[in-house]
Amino acid sequence: MSHQRTLQRAAVCEGVGLHTGRPVRMRLDSAPPNSGVVFRRVDLPRAPIVEARPGNVVDVHHATSIAKDGIEVRTIEHLMAAFAGLGVDNVLVELDAEEVPAMDGSAAPFVEMIRKVGLRRQMAPRTYLKVKERLVVEADRRSIQIVPSERLQVIYTMRFDHPMLGEQSVAFDLTRETFVREIASCRTYGFMKDVEELRRRNLALGGSFENAVVIGEGGVLNGDLRFRDELVRHKVLDLVGDLYLLGKPVVGTVIAHSAGHLLHTKLVQEIQRHLDLQHAAPTRNSVIERWARPLLESGRPLEVAPS
Numbered sequence: 052m053s054h055q056r057t058l059q060r061a062a063v064c065e066g067v068g069l070h071t072g073r074p075v076r077m078r079l080d081s082a083p084p085n086s087g088v089v090f091r092r093v094d095l096p097r098a099p100i101v102e103a104r105p106g107n108v109v110d111v112h113h114a115t116s117i118a119k120d121g122i123e124v125r126t127i128e129h130l131m132a133a134f135a136g137l138g139v140d141n142v143l144v145e146l147d148a149e150e151v152p153a154m155d156g157s158a159a160p161f162v163e164m165i166r167k168v169g170l171r172r173q174m175a176p177r178t179y180l181k182v183k184e185r186l187v188v189e190a191d192r193r194s195i196q197i198v199p200s201e202r203l204q205v206i207y208t209m210r211f212d213h214p215m216l217g218e219q220s221v222a223f224d225l226t227r228e229t230f231v232r233e234i235a236s237c238r239t240y241g242f243m244k245d246v247e248e249l250r251r252r253n254l255a256l257g258g259s260f261e262n263a264v265v266i267g268e269g270g271v272l273n274g275d276l277r278f279r280d281e282l283v284r285h286k287v288l289d290l291v292g293d294l295y296l297l298g299k300p301v302v303g304t305v306i307a308h309s310a311g312h313l314l315h316t317k318l319v320q321e322i323q324r325h326l327d328l329q330h331a332a333p334t335r336n337s338v339i340e341r342w343a344r345p346l347l348e349s350g351r352p353l354e355v356a357p358s
Contacts, residue, residue: 053176053177054172054173054174054175054176054177055084055085055140055141055172055173055175055176055177056138056139056140056141056170056171056172056173056177057081057082057083057084057139057140057141057142057170057171057173058079058080058081058139058142058165058168058169058170058171059081059168059169059170059171060081060168060169061078061079061080061081061168062078062079062164062165062167062168063076063077063078063079064076064077064152064154064160064164065077065152066152066153066154067152067153067257067262068125068126068148068149068150068151068152068153068256068257069114069126069150069153069156069239069255069257069258069262069263070113070114070125070126070150070253070254070255070256070257070258071125071148071149071150071253071256071257072256072257073148073149073150073257074148075146075147075148075150075151075152076146076147076148077144077145077146077151077152078144078145079142079143079144079145079164079165079168080142080143080145081141081142081143081171082141082142082143083141083173084140084141084173084174084175085141085175086141086143087102087103087104087140087141087298088102088103088131088134088139088141088142088144088295088298089101089102089103089142089143089144090102090103090117090124090127090144090145090146091143091144091145091146092122092124092146092147092149093145093146093147094146094147094148095122098145099119099120099122100119101117101118101119101122101123101124102117102119103117103127103131103295103296103298104117104296104297104298104323105296105297105316105319105320105322105323106320106323107119108296108316108319108320109123110123110125111311111312111313111315111316112254112312113249113254113255113312114126114127114128114312115127115128115131115289115292115293115296115312115315115316117296123149124146124149124150124151125149125150125151126150126151126153127151127292128288128289128292128293128312129151129154129156129157129158129161129239129288129289129292130144130151130158130161130292131291131292131293131295131296132158132230132234132235132288132289132291132292132295133158133161133162133165133235133292134165134295135230135291135292135294135295135300136158136162136225136227136230136231136234136235136291137162137165137166137170137227137230137231138170138177138227138300139165139170140173140177141173153239153257153258153262153263154262155238155261155262156238156239156240156262156263156264157235157236157237157238157239157285157288158234158235158236158288158292159235159236162231162235177299177300178299178341179299179300179301179302179341180297180299180300180301180302180322180326180339180340180341181199181302181303181339181340181341182197182198182199182200182301182302182303182322182338182339182340183199183337183338183339183340184199184338185197185198185199186318186321186322186325186338188314188317188318188321189314190313190314190317192308192309193308193309193310193311193314194307194308194309194310194314195305195306195307195308195310195314195315195317195318196305196306196307196318197301197303197304197305197306197318197322198303198304198306199303199304200302200303200304201302202224202225202226202302203224203225203300203301203302203303203304203305204222204223204224204225204303204304204305205221205222205223205225205287205290205291205304205305205307206220206221206222206304206305206306206307207220207221207222207283207286207287207290207305207306207307207310208220208283208307208308208309209282209283209286209309210309211282213242213266215269215270216266216282219280219282219283220280220283221280221283221284221287223287225287225291230291233278233284234284234287234288234291235288236277237277237278237281237282237284237285237287237288238262238263238264238277238281238285239262239263239264239285240263240264240265240266240281240282240285241255241258241263241264241265241266242265242266242267243265243266243267243268243272244268246258260272260273264276264281264282286307286310286311289311289312289315290305290307290310290315293312293315293316293319294315294318294319296316296319297319297322297323297326301322305318322339325337325338325339326339
């Protein structure tokens with residue numbers, strides 16, 4: 052049987068919010084079994100909490116943000132991806148501002164923090180959400196679907212409106228090892244042509260050459276990419292974080308075409324809707340099965356034809 056895990060001890064980091072531009076101190080600490088990922092705003096009276104769950108999603112424009120009783124926590128997806136990728140089931144995240152620190156724009160600094168303090172096993176079983184039937188969400192020419200399989204696999208395609216980028220596709224069998232090696236270090240990105248408009252909307256106020264891949268007319272402006280297809284790999288990172296809003300690892304193959312946070316979270320909410328229906332009226336033909344067997348840990352990237 053696979054057990055739930057939490058942090059061995061607390062970890063602290065400081066940075067700035069990608070969109071607010073405000074300094075923030077974040078502390079990660081252990082949490083009891085079955086508590087999931089819980090955010091606490093220690094900068095506010097009584098330190099209110101906001102649980103990372105589908106029903107608390109309030110904004111998916113350029114990031115995933117959650118809120119409860121008017122208290123918001125912004126841009127959680129990279130941190131959530133680190134928790135999902137390393138198998139952290141229960142954790143308390145304390146913030147002294149509304150946005151998770153951007154760090155270098157990827158999940159790698161969070162992975163390093165967690166690995167440094169270590170994880171401990173808890174005396175509670177870890178369960179998985181195994182998809183038994185195809186679920187699809189579409190909007191315009193964008194789509195995302197999940198189909199049955201024996202582990203989490205992701206096939207992601209993005210078409211970029213830039214002559215030097217074009218279409219990028221990747222496919223991964225997402226084990227912990229693969230996540231750390233192939234996905235965690237992939238950074239968020241932005242186009243110079245969009246910066247002025249984003250900042251008029253009070254977005255990307257903390258964005259810089261240090262925490263994002265910045266792309267101009269002639270290509271990347273701030274050094275080499277970490278992978279040739281780093282941009283689409285970052286979309287996989289976002290997806291992994293958004294899926295973890297369900298509070299449990301998902302077992303299925305996700306196929307996404309230019310999806311992004313909006314469709315990621317719509318798929319999450321569709322999965323949650325089926326779980327709620329199953330809880331209200333259990334049937335043998337449920338679309339999502341609560342699966343208690345541990346996932347296989349071996350695996351490697353799936354082969355994808357070059358774009």
